[in-house]
Structure formats: C-alpha cells, structure tokens
Amino acid sequence: MEKFKNVESRPVPLNSAHVDTDQIIPKQFLKRIERTGFGQFLFFDWRFNDDGSPNEKFILNDVRFKDSEILLAQENFGCGSSREHAPWALRDYGFKVIISSSFADILYNNCFKNCILPIILNEKDLEYLFESTSNFNDYKLNVDLKKNLLADNKGFEIFFNIDPFRKKCLLEGLDDIALTLEHSEKIDNYEKAL
Amino acid sequence: MAPLTLFEKIWKKHVVHEEDGKPSLLYIDLHLVHEVTSPQAFEGLRQAGRKVRRKDKTFATMDHNVPTVDRYNIKDPISLQQIETLSSNCKEFDIELFDLNSPYQGIVHVIGPEQGLTRPGQTIVCGDSHTSTHGAFGALAFGIGTSEVEHVLSTQCLWQNKPKTFEVRVDGKRQNGVTAKDIILSIIGEIGTAGATGYVIEYTGQAISSLSMEQRMTICNMSIEGGARAGMISPDQTTINYLKERPRIKNLENLELLIDEWKNLASDKGSEFDKKIILNADDMAPQVSWGTSPGMVSGIDSKVPNPKDIEDSVKRKSTEDALNYMGLKPNTNIEDIKIDTVFIGSCTNGRLEDLIAASKVIQGNKVPSNINAIVVPGSQIVKIKAEKLGLDKIFKDAGFDWRESGCSMCLAMNPDKLSPGERCASTSNRNFEGRQGKGGRTHLVSPVMAAAAAINGRFTDIRSLDLDLGEY
Numbered sequence: 001m002e003k004f005k006n007v008e009s010r011p012v013p014l015n016s017a018h019v020d021t022d023q024i025i026p027k028q029f030l031k032r033i034e035r036t037g038f039g040q041f042l043f044f045d046w047r048f049n050d051d052g053s054p055n056e057k058f059i060l061n062d063v064r065f066k067d068s069e070i071l072l073a074q075e076n077f078g079c080g081s082s083r084e085h086a087p088w089a090l091r092d093y094g095f096k097v098i099i100s101s102s103f104a105d106i107l108y109n110n111c112f113k114n115c116i117l118p119i120i121l122n123e124k125d126l127e128y129l130f131e132s133t134s135n136f137n138d139y140k141l142n143v144d145l146k147k148n149l150l151a152d153n154k155g156f157e158i159f160f161n162i163d164p165f166r167k168k169c170l171l172e173g174l175d176d177i178a179l180t181l182e183h184s185e186k187i188d189n190y191e192k193a194l
Numbered sequence: 195m196a197p198l199t200l201f202e203k204i205w206k207k208h209v210v211h212e213e214d215g216k217p218s219l220l221y222i223d224l225h226l227v228h229e230v231t232s233p234q235a236f237e238g239l240r241q242a243g244r245k246v247r248r249k250d251k252t253f254a255t256m257d258h259n260v261p262t263v264d265r266y267n268i269k270d271p272i273s274l275q276q277i278e279t280l281s282s283n284c285k286e287f288d289i290e291l292f293d294l295n296s297p298y299q300g301i302v303h304v305i306g307p308e309q310g311l312t313r314p315g316q317t318i319v320c321g322d323s324h325t326s327t328h329g330a331f332g333a334l335a336f337g338i339g340t341s342e343v344e345h346v347l348s349t350q351c352l353w354q355n356k357p358k359t360f361e362v363r364v365d366g367k368r369q370n371g372v373t374a375k376d377i378i379l380s381i382i383g384e385i386g387t388a389g390a391t392g393y394v395i396e397y398t399g400q401a402i403s404s405l406s407m408e409q410r411m412t413i414c415n416m417s418i419e420g421g422a423r424a425g426m427i428s429p430d431q432t433t434i435n436y437l438k439e440r441p442r443i444k445n446l447e448n449l450e451l452l453i454d455e456w457k458n459l460a461s462d463k464g465s466e467f468d469k470k471i472i473l474n475a476d477d478m479a480p481q482v483s484w485g486t487s488p489g490m491v492s493g494i495d496s497k498v499p500n501p502k503d504i505e506d507s508v509k510r511k512s513t514e515d516a517l518n519y520m521g522l523k524p525n526t527n528i529e530d531i532k533i534d535t536v537f538i539g540s541c542t543n544g545r546l547e548d549l550i551a552a553s554k555v556i557q558g559n560k561v562p563s564n565i566n567a568i569v570v571p572g573s574q575i576v577k578i579k580a581e582k583l584g585l586d587k588i589f590k591d592a593g594f595d596w597r598e599s600g601c602s603m604c605l606a607m608n609p610d611k612l613s614p615g616e617r618c619a620s621t622s623n624r625n626f627e628g629r630q631g632k633g634g635r636t637h638l639v640s641p642v643m644a645a646a647a648a649i650n651g652r653f654t655d656i657r658s659l660d661l662d663l664g665e666y
Binding site: 015016017018020022023026027028030031032033034035045074075076079080081082083084087102103104105106109110113114163164165176177179180181183186187190191 | 215231244270337342392
C-alpha cells in the first residue's frame, strides 16, 4: 500500500449528515471487477444531472473546491452498505483525508485499507472548518499525521486522536496480510486446538 | 472469574493474538462470499500468489446481480461478467458455490442459516453489511470490506478493535400485526442510525425471546441500520429446534454435544453492558419509514413530521431534505400516503414465515391494476416450500408477480428497480436516496403492512383488518 504523506488543501464542505455509501457510489457501479477507476462515479447521483451534465449546485462541482484532497462531512459519514467501492471512489477522486464528527464503523475501517485518513473532530471544531473553508478563498488546511496535527492558515491548530497502530500502518504503507502472516504459527496452533 | 456477556465470551474464544495498543487478531469460523464484493479480493490473492487458507470454512453464492425473471439470461454484460468471475474464482480456489443451478441458491444471509452453516458461538463474516443477520443464532457476525475479504480468504483471521457492548431489552408482548420488523424499526427510530456505532448489540427481553428464528433474523439483520457492528440474541430452545433440522447439522455425529454447548452460551448473570436501553412492545404500532434513512420512521397511526418543530439544525436540514426527496408534505397522515409499487423480499423479510404472513393478508383480495407488486423469495428453498403451500397461487391470483430468488429490488443491482418518483412499500432494509432506483421513493414496512398497502393502494393499519396472524 502507498504511504500516507502530509496533505495541504482547501477542504470541501459537504454539509450533509448520515451520508450513506449508496450516495458515495451508487449500486450500478459496483459491477466492475477492478479496484480502480471509481473516482469518476463518486457521488454520481448528486454530482451529475440526468443528462450527464455536472450539477452546479453540488459542492464538489464548485470551482472553489476543485482538486481538494480533504472532505468535510457531517455526522455518521459512510453509513449503510459495506462496499469498499466507496473508499476506492473517494481515493481515486483525490480525497486523502475525510473529517467528520463521526463515521460508520465499516467505512472507517475500509478507509485505512486505502490510504485515506478519517479524522474525528468535535462538532464545534468541525463547524469552524465548515465556516472557514466556505468563507475564505485563501483557506488551507494542513494535515500532519506524524504529529496528529491539523492546522489552518488562520492560526487554528488542533491535535486529533488516531489509533497508534493504524497510524503506523498508514505512515509506513504496511500490508495487513503480511503483518498477519508473521503470526502464522499462532494461527496454526489455534487451528490445531479446534 | 468476572461475569461475561455473550459477545465477550465469543470474542475471547476467538483471539489468536493480542498485544497492548493493537487490534486483536480474531479467528473466523465461517466466511460467506458473494459476487459483488469478492472479485477484487480474489484478484489480490492471485497477484500475491496466495491461496485460500480454509476452503472448508468458505462458501459462496450469487445473489445481488441475479435477475428474478429469466435468471439464466443475464442481459447486462457487466453483471454477467461479475457472475462468471465468481464461478471461475470458486473453481480456481476450490470453494463450494451455490450458483444459479443449485437448488440451494439464494440470498447469502438466507441460505447460511437455512443450510446450517450458521451456528451459535461462531465468528461469521461476509463482504456485506447485513451479515449481522446471523447474530440471531448467538454468533458474532459482521460485514467487512473487500480488503478484509481478501485478508480472511488468505489467513482465516481478521484484525479487529474490540467493540463495546449494548443491551437492547424489549419487554412486553406485541399486538397482533406488530412484527419483528416493527420492533427493529422502532429501535432504530429510538436510538438513531448512529446510535449503536462502535457497539455490538445483544437483544434481550420477553418480546425478543418469544420470536421465532426467522423473526429474530429480521431483528439482527437491521442492527447495522442502527450503526451497530453486530447484533446478537442468545441461543435457546427455539434456536436448537431450528438448527437440529438443518441439512448440514442434522447428521453431525457430535450433535448432542454441540447442542449442550449452544444451550449454555449466554451472557452471565451480573455481566455488564457498556450501554443499555429498555423498550416495551406493548404499545408499539406497525412502523412506516417516511424519510431517506431507516431511523426516519413513524407509527402507522401518526403523521409525517414537520421540520419546523425540530430544534437541532443538522437534524432539521436532514428532515427537510428527506421530505423533499420523498415528495411528502409535513404533517401528512401516514395512512394517506399512496403507493405505486410493493416489494416483498430481501434478507430482512424474504423468508417463508414472511411470505406465509403476507399471503394471509392477500388471500381473496386483488391488487389494483395501477400497482406493481412483486414477491421475491429469499432462496430457492423458500420458493419451493412456499409453492408447496400454494402461496405462489395466492399471490398470483391477487395480481402479484412471483419471482426467482435473489436480492432484487432491495438494492436494484439487477433489472428490478424503481423509476424516478415511483413510491414503494418495501420489506427491505434501506430507504436511502436512490437505493431502489434513481429517484425512487422507498417506505420500509413489514411484509403484512406491505401486503395491506398492496391491496388498498395506500398504507393501512394492519391491525384494523383484524386478521389472525398467529405467532407472526
């Protein structure tokens, strides 16, 4: 897996709560048998009109947030279906960091497998980020995973919590299966005792 | 020893490796695979030159893409490729597959229990969030992503952070017509769609233990809609009676020993949950969802909410967006909502008891010609058993389509889908925007409520029909 590096970007404020994985990547795109190429379908039904033209009202189509690598969302981001196509689409589109006040469990886990850092902030700090990125055209947020530090160019700084083991896996791009195979003997022994 | 909950007992027994500051490596007893979330996992194995560690603990079926009419003629070339990819992967890695030719094919969460693959005390995973269904047997069962599918195929283990525990106790006795679906929708309405995030739920109380196995599956199935990692119910005599008749269980040499073990699998007296709520089934009404999230539900005897009455700004906006999408006005009586389509099926409500109960409502009635109504049995076994009881005839005589088994309109990956604006009474589990087809409007209900809506063209309080639904 690729290694997670520092990210600096103006975050996209997706002002919706309980964004489910059916919205992140609708079912008609789950039929592919590859892991790649899902970015073009991200938020498809919100991003495009019926005739295929971009929906100008949708925040991802706002030129101010073009090429953003950080997504802000309201509570319970990624609920619903377990489809890993959701983080595949988010990452392929270009998002490396997602910030919300809470995430659904399965999507949260799936992010770490795909070099996406999900950050949980309290509602007040999240609200500050929503307002700042909406109001300041020069707004930039810097994410430093090594230091657990979020800092913007307006003087705001906050340390975020992240499981140290998951942090290490992201920073070093560790392969889960390879890590597990280091414990092969224990798995063998467990099976022998079954 | 300190008293443990059912979840803690299963967890403890399955830890292969643990150390401070890291997730635990858990052993997985049963891995179920379907065509949508597995191709990339098998591809990963191939690229790394890895094998499937325990093919005897891995079973596959095709359900999500399968057409329910003319099932051997898959017209969508990408769906067909996904189906064929599963067949070739199962062949290459030597995994037992319940394919379209199998008499046991069906929705993965219907056939696991039906065949007796699902057992108490197991850890069960599948690349599908509704894996929580299997918790009805006192198993720890949860959905995983495709990377984790690959991990389990290769190692039969999974890294997991230990979830917290949540007891949801439902006391009392349901009224006739109030079903397991209404209990779980009421629970989600109460705790919210993120109410159990980070937790494993154990459902307890008289209103739960009095349910049949199929109804318990309906409850555990929708645990994920409350955000829970898993949902479980302690095994009891009802569980044993169901299991000992299963094809993969009934001839086991050590069955008596297993039954003893299963009977004793329960949360210890005095064990503590991290969180607890108590509800009462006595005054629960049949539920109808009105919004775009499974927590947005009301009793049949109440109204669509008014966003103006909601103080919290995020919640108010969600409600406004939902009503806008659903084409509903605030304060509309639920019973005044007219429907276009009825879908009876899915891993939530596509089992034999669901179809029997719905048929009692349908029998001798006609579906109005402007309403499109379909029944999709959860598996081929369910279909055949239902046909033996003559249910297909009851449904067809009333004007329903009687289909082949699969996930169908629950997620509309196959040709069964809603058109924009089409309003559906659905026995499935998710009413997300576009879930059943772009622009489609889903109302989640029980099978008997869906059947009553089919006949009357609008939501109807099943209790007012005064039918004896027995234990359902």
